Amino acid sequence: MPGSTRKTTLEECDLLIRNASVFDGTGGSIRNADVAVSGDEIVGVGPLDGIRAQAEIDSTGLCLAPGFIDAHTHDDWALLRTPDMPFKVTQGVTTVVAGNCGISAAPFRVQEDLPDPFNVTPDVQSISFETVTEYRRAIKDEAPAVNVRLLAGHSSLRATVMGPDLERAATSAEINRMAELLDKALSEGAAGLSSGLDYPAAMAAPREEVVTLARVLRHHPNTVYTTHVRGEGDGVIEAIKEALSTGQRADVPLILSHHKCAGSRNFGKSKTTLAMIDAARAKAEVAMDVYPYTASSSALMERFIDAAKDVIVIWSAPHPEVGGRMLDDIAAEWGVSREEACTKLKPAGAIYFDMDEEDVQRILQHPASMIGSDGLPGTEKPHPRLWGTFPRVLGHYTRDLKLFSLAQAVHKMTGLTAAKFGLTDRGEVAVGKKADLVLFDAETISDVADFDAPEQPAKGIHYVFVNGRVTLSQGHQTHTRAGRFLNNHKQ
Numbered sequence: 001m002p003g004s005t006r007k008t009t010l011e012e013c014d015l016l017i018r019n020a021s022v023f024d025g026t027g028g029s030i031r032n033a034d035v036a037v038s039g040d041e042i043v044g045v046g047p048l049d050g051i052r053a054q055a056e057i058d059s060t061g062l063c064l065a066p067g068f069i070d071a072h073t074h075d076d077w078a079l080l081r082t083p084d085m086p087f088k089v090t091q092g093v094t095t096v097v098a099g100n101c102g103i104s105a106a107p108f109r110v111q112e113d114l115p116d117p118f119n120v121t122p123d124v125q126s127i128s129f130e131t132v133t134e135y136r137r138a139i140k141d142e143a144p145a146v147n148v149r150l151l152a153g154h155s156s157l158r159a160t161v162m163g164p165d166l167e168r169a170a171t172s173a174e175i176n177r178m179a180e181l182l183d184k185a186l187s188e189g190a191a192g193l194s195s196g197l198d199y200p201a202a203m204a205a206p207r208e209e210v211v212t213l214a215r216v217l218r219h220h221p222n223t224v225y226t227t228h229v230r231g232e233g234d235g236v237i238e239a240i241k242e243a244l245s246t247g248q249r250a251d252v253p254l255i256l257s258h259h260k261c262a263g264s265r266n267f268g269k270s271k272t273t274l275a276m277i278d279a280a281r282a283k284a285e286v287a288m289d290v291y292p293y294t295a296s297s298s299a300l301m302e303r304f305i306d307a308a309k310d311v312i313v314i315w316s317a318p319h320p321e322v323g324g325r326m327l328d329d330i331a332a333e334w335g336v337s338r339e340e341a342c343t344k345l346k347p348a349g350a351i352y353f354d355m356d357e358e359d360v361q362r363i364l365q366h367p368a369s370m371i372g373s374d375g376l377p378g379t380e381k382p383h384p385r386l387w388g389t390f391p392r393v394l395g396h397y398t399r400d401l402k403l404f405s406l407a408q409a410v411h412k413m414t415g416l417t418a419a420k421f422g423l424t425d426r427g428e429v430a431v432g433k434k435a436d437l438v439l440f441d442a443e444t445i446s447d448v449a450d451f452d453a454p455e456q457p458a459k460g461i462h463y464v465f466v467n468g469r470v471t472l473s474q475g476h477q478t479h480t481r482a483g484r485f486l487n488n489h490k491q
């Protein structure tokens, strides 16, 4: 092992973090250790007395973990528009998986009149890249504060090949063309394929279309198929069944996106869906991501409002003045039904209070679930998950509710996620791994963002390092931007 040789001969390093309680990301026991970093790599873990360091941090009383990996984001655009990424860095996130739910900035040719979810944030139609290589170049030029792993979106492929006419099945010639584009995207470093079958942009895609595309992944190691399944409300069981079957038929690793059971009629169904997932896991590689809230957020759509007790309209293109108000209040003021108000407000974004706390906790506790924020940057009054997801899991759900141990919680946002997304050199505090690290206080860590004031940094995150560079120092962003595009080949 090259790492251990280096460790024993280590005399000097760039950065030495002393006296940390190290949660190494594997879910195993905590140990007190010093951690040495040189360049972008961890070069020593253990008692490291007598080593000279350019900089030293005494982290007595703090926890040191691998930088958190956000398994589910729509940050493709934010990485270029707000490259400081404060809503991620202040949570301890050092890598984001972008391109989820079928929409990715590449490969994508943007055009007029694309259906939902192409307006899930106003950014989606602002910039697009026909190839992953062009997107990689833009990331390199802009140098965002965090790393990015990019999935190629099925709906983006559809829009590129089919134009705005997406409410139909693709022809076999169109599927072939999408498969070619996907193959190229994966060769250029995309991490896999994502789909969003619950949205008009892909709802009409038959199972065969998706299976054919997912099969392209087989030629590319370290890739994965992620899916926002065809229904998360009344149709959730059927939709999970379809996703599991797609993964098995294509014979590729599967990740179920933001797993949930929406609508009071479906509360408790996570017992069934998780049992289905467990049965599938006996035969195939299946995992899921989840965020720690009982409210979801997406484009404002008539078909989503039924399942929700309350709906907050977070932005509306024709009626910007209603941002942050309840849909029911707007409808009452206008003297129209919820549905009519919804139609008038579109394109718009919304928060839906549509889940049961017990389902959320059950899914969070499942050994195959990892933490993904699904945050929507670039919107007015975003869902607080954008700024609060990771500290909320570590504070509210781990320390306060004791849903799992701190080591398990860290694993769900580091080692597990790295393994599922083929990030072989991240997600662990170990010699030879990349120096993405976070120092936090387990006693005080908590989410501050809420539905009234959603854009607030969390408490308890002290330091964040991205590729060995200090990106958050004593709770303040340094504006260092050391993030990279992480490709699916060995880094």
Ligand SMILES: [Zn+2]
Residues within 6 Å of the ligand: 100, 101, 196, 228, 257, 258
């Ligand atoms: Zn989604």
